[in-house]
Amino acid sequence: MPSNLARPVCILGLGLIGGSLLRRLADDGHRAYGYNRSTATVAEATAAGYDAAGDLTAVLRRAADDDAIIVLATPVPALAAMIAAVAEHAPSCLLTDVVSVKTEVAALVAAGHPRARYVGGHPMAGTAHSGWAATDPDLFRGAMWMVSTPDDVEAADWRSVAALAHRAGAVVVPAADDAHDRAVAAISHNPHLTAAATAAVGAGESGLALRLAAGSFRDGTRVAGTAPELQRAMLEGNATALLNTLSETIDRLIAARDALRDHGSVEVLVADGHRARRRYEEVAAEQAPITGVEVGAPGWAAELRRQAHLGRVWLP
């Protein structure tokens, strides 16, 4: 029921994620408009028929008048300034975000706009490309969109943010901020580091090696092509969780190296990796729905989190 999304949507930042969201909502006839600091991006978006502007104060006053949902969609380094502007010009608007690391964004919101009606979010969608030119209204189709689900969240606000994700074409996954950050360290941020190491080792061998590189190298190093500053902002913002997954990765590779050196065998790592990949494929294929929860009923947030922790999703 995408029509649950009653409010207009105001998007701050029109890069890959924010721009794709603006396009998807506007293309579907939903009232949506955006801000971007770069006049070139504003010009591109406007020329493509979208409602975009470069005056942050004016955009936020319009959002306040509209009672719009405001979506933070800038890189992390720009967030504090955005949040301060929201606190000044549109303090009562429902606020969400589409930024990778949830505890970090929640802390920035708590510091800069402590009375915010804030419900965090994170769509698991992206490409190695960035900026307006990379935007795609279908970017979120079928993607998982985490919606922050702490115990004290307002049910109506949570419903609105979930409706935004559904309207974008995504599937909602309710989670606590810290559980989300550990999860994305494991399945998104850590893969960036292993891809980088794999790429660097491969390219360091010879021109012959890169010439012979085929599917395993192409796919395994794809995310290393993402703009370095975007990768760093994402990974360094989740340093604690990432240190744990990176250390486990190193431990597993050292154990494999020792077994290969001493016994000529990579059996354990290959078997563990194969089992993990099969499990991932099963999870990706199934999408069991969260059931028996009414949002707003006693204990609803904890029950959503519990079921999502098992891999289930929240359908409209």
Place this chain on the structure above:
Amino acid sequence: MPSNLARPVCILGLGLIGGSLLRRLADDGHRAYGYNRSTATVAEATAAGYDAAGDLTAVLRRAADDDAIIVLATPVPALAAMIAAVAEHAPSCLLTDVVSVKTEVAALVAAGHPRARYVGGHPMAGTAHSGWAATDPDLFRGAMWMVSTPDDVEAADWRSVAALAHRAGAVVVPAADDAHDRAVAAISHNPHLTAAATAAVGAGESGLALRLAAGSFRDGTRVAGTAPELQRAMLEGNATALLNTLSETIDRLIAARDALRDHGSVEVLVADGHRARRRYEEVAAEQAPITGVEVGAPGWAAELRRQAHLGRVWLP
């Protein structure tokens, strides 16, 4: 000039690689036939209209009568028996292979059929699937196909194996066996281990983590889905070269972990990985040809290897 391939082709082993080669050659009207140990595979191939049999001796006698090129296309553990049978029933046929690790296959040939006219080969093509059911006549289209190019190779035999690769739709990359094995450790075997570790760490976190897994995890762990026994045969057969690349990978990840822990930064690894990925994309896009070499002229093999080491390819 695919017509350079004058001889019939006899393929021993009709799994993903051998079966795809049989289909491609036969579909193009070239005389090709194959052997497989499994009667089920022979039945499948025959039912699909291909010339396949399960009697190794008979197939090899036919190859000897035909003066066919014999292609070793079984997994490594079956190679010694195949080579012994070739030595017995078709000793004067030109022999090549499509198996991953070249020094290992060359040693098996030297041990089991020392007078063989052997020119090794390795098509850089594959999927996470295996067996006849996964075969695809277009598997080699545009793929790199390494052809062993030692100083003492017969020019006419080398030309025939290169013509086979071209006829399959591939691009020929001349190389020494040991240089090839170091290269594939870096760009194929090492990525299998980093993919396995990445998958195991991701799946170990929670059902929530696998539910949130998106493109970086899907692509970065794809090869971990390959049958473990195939991965092991390939990786463990290249243990020495793989130990070097794996150790370098571990060193890079440890340096990144220390920098993240002590300085909150992953700058070096992310920058190195990004630069390496860009370099790979440049190499993949360009395919400069080897020039100025006449196969058979003095020093031709060394000159082919030298230019290929820079990333160039041998075009028909």
